[in-house]
Amino acid sequence: MSSSNVFIVLALFGLLSCQPRREPTPEPKQYSVPAEVEPYVKAFREVAQTYGQTVPADNLIITFGQPNRADACAQCTLAAGQTPRITIKMEDLCWKNASNAEREALVFHELGHCWLKRDHRNDRLPNGAYASLMNPDDVSVYAVCRYPIGEPVCDKRSRRPYYLDELFNPAAPTPTWAR
Ligand SMILES: [Zn+2]
Structure with a gap:
């Protein structure tokens, strides 16, 4: 590196380091999850552990309410310095009348984002x-x-291991049932 290059690099570094930081004050960590959702969050933490992944398990707010998209059953809202928030629609097939497996999958999907x-x-x-x-x-x-009715394969429980693999490792190999 010539001396003029060194000067440019130093000047650039000087410029960057002079930028004022305007990051919002981070929210304190908080954890608030409805009792009927907690078992699925706990299950997620346990699965994460088996994959050796650390999740920010003490920082999450889940509420029942209306996601921004009218047709969505749930949404994760992430903002810098803010506690991740999940909103779940209580409505029939989204939660109230959903099976345990469907509830788990919905919560796992949102925690995948959050x-x-x-x-x-x-x-x-x-x-x-x-x-x-x-x-x-x-x-x-x-x-x-x-x-x-009209659904040839209804019991997909055997597919769960693959989808959990893929959740924690997007490069998971194609499972035999999908070939
Ligand atoms: Zn999503």
């Missing part, structure tokens, strides 16, 4: 099933089907 910082993933496996629980349309990828 704690694992994952985005949506749209692609599909060779058999047409979604490649990820993080798909934006259907979180019942491993849920037991409650309406068997």
Whole structure:
């Protein structure tokens, strides 16, 4: 590196380090989860542990309410310095009348956003099933089907291990059931 290059690098560093920091004051850590949602959050923490992943388990607010998108069952809101917030729609098939597996999948999907910082993933496996629980349309990828009419494969419990693998490791190999 010539001396003029060194000067440019130093000048640039000087400029960057003079930028005023305007980050908002971080919210203190807080944890508030409805009792009926807590078992699924606890299950997520346990699964995360088996994958050796540390999640910010003491920083989360979950409330029942209306997500911004009218057709969504839940949403995760992330903002710098703020406690991650999940809003779950109580309505029939979203929560109230949902199976345990569907509730788990919904909570795991939102925690995928809020704690694992994952985005949506749209692609599909060779058999047409979604490649990820993080798909934006259907979180019942491993849920037991409650309406068997017109649905050839309703019991998808055996798919759960793959979807959990993929949640914590997006490079998880294609499972045998999807080939
Ligand atoms: Zn989502």
